Structures are given as C-alpha cells and as structure tokens.
Amino acid sequence: MQFSRLSRLFAASAMAVSAVFVLNACKEDEEVFPAPTASAGAEASGVPGAKVNVTASISAPAGLKTLTVLKNGAAFDTKTYTDGATSDNYSKEYTIESLASGTTVNFTVIATDTKNQASAPVTFTVKVTAVPPKQVVTVKGLLTGNISWTKDKIYKLSGFVRVGGDTTETAAAGVATGTLTIEAGTVIIGERSTKGTLIIQRGSKIIANGTASEPIVFTSERGVGEREAGDWGGLVICGKAKNNLPGGSAQLEGSYKGWHGGSDDADNSGSLKYVRVEYAGVPINPNQEINSFTFGSVGSGTSLEYLQASYGGDDSYEWFGGTVNAKYLVAYRGLDDDFDMDNGFRGNIQFAVGLRGATSADQSGSNGFEVDNDGQGTSAEPFTSPTLANVSLIGAKQSQETFISTLFQNGMHLRRNNKIKVYNTFVTGYPNGVYIDGSTTAANAVAGSLVLNNVVLAGVTGWGTNGYGQGAATQPQGFAVRDVNTSTPAAALTIGTQKPSEWFASLAGNKTVASWTTTGISNTVFGAGRPTFTITTSATDAITKGTSTVTLPAFFTATDYVGAFKDTDWTATWAEFNPSAVVYIK
Structure with missing residues (x-):
C-alpha cells in the first residue's frame, strides 16, 4: 500500500512538471511585438x-x-x-x-x-499664408496679334477695348486681327468712369475657357456691397455670319463701332466656357445699353458653354443674327430680358435658366424670351428661327403676397414675325406665360414654323382666379396664354380659328398647371443665394413626368424631362449667386 501511494504521488508530480513545461513552451512561442x-x-x-x-x-x-x-x-x-x-x-x-x-x-x-x-x-x-495681391493691368484701345491674359493678374478694361481693328461697315483688306486667350481663373474688371467694354471685332477671336473650379469672371471694379447693374459695358462678340439687316452688315446698338455680319454662317469667333459676366449693361447713349453677353452675327464655329450673366443693366443675352449654338446658360437677376433673339438668329440653345429679382424690371417691359424677326416685323431673311430646348424661365412672383414690378410682362414674348421652336420648357412666375403677338407671328404658328411642344406653364397659388393675376384687385393681370392683346380696350387674338390658349393646348406635350408648387421645383429658385435646381420627382405635377417624345437636331442631348434640370445641377461649383459678397481684388 505504501508503494502504491508513492507511485501515485510520483505520477502526479510528473504531470505537474509536464504541464509547467507545456505552458512555458507556449509562452516562448507567443512573440511579443512593440507598438507601432x-x-x-x-x-x-x-x-x-x-x-x-x-x-x-x-x-x-x-x-x-x-x-x-x-x-x-x-x-x-x-x-x-x-x-x-x-x-x-x-x-x-x-x-x-x-x-x-x-x-x-x-x-x-x-x-x-x-x-x-x-x-x-x-x-x-x-x-x-497670405495671398499676395495681384497686379492690376489696365488695358486700353486696340489689341492685335496673339494676346494672353493670365490668372496671376487682374485686367481692367478702360473704355472700348477692341480685339481686332474691323471698326467700319465694310472691312478693308489687311485689317489687323487678334486672338485673345484668357487663362482659367482670370478676373477682368470694367472701369466704371470710362464704360469699360471688351469687343471682339469681326474676324478676331476670344478663347476664354475656364473650368468648373476656376471660371473666368468679368465683373465690376467696385468693392463688396457697392456693385450695381451698369457698372461697366459687357462682353461683345462680332462675327461674319448672316443676319437679316439691310445690306447684311450693321452696327450694334449704341454706335460703338461693333460692326457685324457677313456670309459665313460657320464663322468661328472662338470659345467661351465657364465664364461669368456680372454688373454689366452701362448705357452707351440714353436707353442704349450694352447687354451682359452680346452676340452680333456670331457663327456656328464658335463654342458657348457654361455661361452666367448676373445683375446686368439690359438683356442678359442678346443674339443679333448668326448661327452660334449654346448650352448651359444662366441669366440671373438682369434688368431687361433674359434671352433676346432677333435679326435672323438661327442657333440652337439647350439647358438654360432665367431667374428674376422682384423689383428689377426695365421700362421697356421685361420678359424671359423676347423674340423678333426684326424691329419692324418684316419678312426679311434669314428669319429669326432658333431652336431651344430644356429652358426654365422663373419669373419673380413666388406667392400671392410677393410684390413684383408692374414692368414684368411675359415668360415668352414671341412677336414681329419670328419662327422660333421651343421644346421641353418650363415657365412660371410671370404675369403672362406666353404671348403670341401680331398677325404675322400667328400665321407662322398656323403654318407650323413657330412651334411650342412639351411646354409647361405654371401659375402662382392665389394670384387672381387663374394663377396669373387675372381677376386680382392689383396689377399686373395676365394669362397663361394671352387670348387678348394689350390694347385698350383689349381685342381678341386668334391663331387660325383658335384662341391662342386653344392652339397651345392642342400641341403635343403642352400643359397648364395651376401652381408651380405642385411641379417639383424648389421655392429657393425665387430667393437670393444659391438655389436648389433639382426636381422633386414625386410631386403631383412633377415636370419630369408625362413628356411626349420629340426628335431634335443632333446638337441636342436627349432628355426625358421639361425644364433645365432633373437630378443634376450643372451650375454647381462654377456659378455664383451672391456676387456682391465676393472679394475679387485682394
């Protein structure tokens, strides 16, 4: 029995010793690493x-x-x-x-x-570190040859700065030309006292290609809080395409030697991309202002994309003849018309938006579109016959309580024998949505050479009995589509045998909506600061719904919505909706 007890003790001790060896071996295998x-x-x-x-x-x-x-x-x-x-x-x-x-x-x-x-x-x-102040370079007179402006400097336009020397009705042989190239991110200011203006004369070019992160900006020389419409002239481009003016060559309004016109519809005046023009529109003579962007007979070889006109003292954009095409245009709080087209303009425009300020309207009457064949409404050729698609014209009237100037008129004022074609376009906030003005214009509508398809007109909740002030106690009073003229007393209008409103309703995709609040647009498009442009697709009358298919020329991007936007804001990063607060000169 003693031997058996000793055996058990020995066995237990051996097991314990074995366990110790095993534990020690495990600890030796688990290496310890220092912290990173x-x-x-x-x-x-x-x-x-x-x-x-x-x-x-x-x-x-x-x-x-x-x-x-x-x-x-x-x-x-x-x-x-x-x-x-x-x-x-x-x-x-x-x-x-x-x-x-x-x-x-x-x-x-x-x-x-x-x-x-x-x-x-x-x-x-x-x-x-501090941003070193940029050198301000004053530019005057005539520029010829190859000229480059770079973003490390600020360029001040003093008086009429001309690229190229074609300043007569008929250019003489050997007239000097120029090509102005502007680097992305460059700032150009207009001298107020001399009505600084940049004019690209006929036969010359501007290459101003900014980027989304570094747009090129033309603006006022004045400081934050001081800028106002008409602080300087504007950007003027004169080309050699056809217009319908007598003799085919004409001087732009104001008689500042901006001669334009010729026979080359494919003329190339250069390229503008990601360019802003702010606080332009100075009167050259009484009631003769320069537009923010002026295009005189500019040809289709010219490229226009991502442009913004803000707080101009006249039209944001005006085309006098020509064939130039454009995409992605912003007209922001200009005084007169957003998009003015006349004298035989035949270009294509897609993706454009006009936004108005409630009290900023011109004595001549302010519209989203103002379109004429010419000033007299003649049958001079080529006809003003542009094609536009995916435009949003947002007037100033947000609600019944919003006071707006009585000088506001029409989302589209189509008059004087023009032959415009408009597709996939949205209009709201104007006293009148569409005004087909004059018997020749009505005849063009009957003939199918003036066309409105997939156009949605939206009223304002409580503004009179029809959303356009009709029946309201205060002026202005209006219509989705005017069925009477502006004479006193008003006379009925017809397009063929139909009222204009009946004609409008009969065309493919056209619709009248009682209030913009059901269309999916944001109420921020009426206010100051950066708007929300994308559309709420779940809205009852969302302008992303129910459009008919229209086949457009090859220039146009195929879309399935009305207006300038759907789910993408193409103004992001480069457009500015509060330019009065931007410090340009440091």
Missing part, C-alpha cells in the same frame, strides 16, 4: 487654393492594420492594410481652403497593428 510608431512629415504652408501633401512615416513590426488621419479632429482619411506590410510612407493631397492668413490646420495621424496596438498620435501641420 508614426512620425509626421515636415510642416507645410501655402495660400488658399494651394495644394499640399499631408505626409507621415509609420512602422508596425506586428504588421499594419489601419491608418487614421483627422483634420482638426474631424475625419480626413483612412487606410486599411491587408498585405502584411510593416511600414508605409503615407501621402494625401490637401487643398487649402479659404482661410485667414496665419490659420493652422492640424492633421493627426494614428496607426494600429494586427495586435490592435495603437501608435502615439503625431501631428502634421499646415500653415495658411
């Missing part, structure tokens, strides 16, 4: 808009798992490692925001390893 380490790169600095690289070096003997980077305590970047790497040189580009000089931006870097150990946080610092 990180070190930040050298401090960076730059002016607002400059790009710098946030850098750090990290090491993790156990293998990297994640890297987290915070910018002033908020998430900036993360990185996950799955390749077993034990070190990394991190780099991420950062664009310095519009911050005050002396501001410090801190980037905190923390690494973790596969053992969930974290490194001590390290900080990469970016210091914001």
